[in-house]
Amino acid sequence: MMRPTTCPCGSGQAYAACCGRYHAGEPAPTPEALMRSRYSAFAMNLTDYLLATWHPDFRPTSLPDDDSTERVRLEIVDTETEGAWGRVLFRAIFREGRRWSVMEEDSEFARREGKWIYVDGEPSIMRFKPGRNAPCPCGSGRKFKACCAYRR
Secondary structure (H helix, E strand, O other): OOOOOEOOOOOOOEOOOOHHHHHOOOOOOOHHHHHHHHHHHHHHOOHHHHHHOEOOOOOOOOOOOOOOEEEEEEEEEEEEEEOOEEEEEEEEEEEEOOEEEEEEEEEEEEEEOOEEEEEEEOOEEEEOOOOOOOEOOOOOOOEHHHOOOOOO
16 A cells, blocks of 8 residues: 555644554554544554554454545544543544545543553544535635535
């Protein structure tokens, strides 16, 4: 798989300097950094990384193939860290074909054996219908109709 130059998590940094280092084995220093790296791993279909960073008591045995989902944008809404516990509230905008959706989740994280891991979260998925003249959900700054509206 070809690695992106800009990180899929939306930080604006180069992939290698952002989530790429966590995908290569460096532990994420905060719950937010782990959340961003997991979002990037979903976008890049890095299922081994996703499973390795999931708490073993809650980890599924496998993940479904997700090639039809295009992750468009990650928004971190709120974070909280207290000792070995953390939470990240985020929104992820994605599309499947021409259908747009937004998933919101309040995720819980724990520090285990010196590393942050994803514990669990309650995802809420809603249909998302951007207006033609609204800013594009990809974050380009362009109008939706001139950016992602008719792509695919």
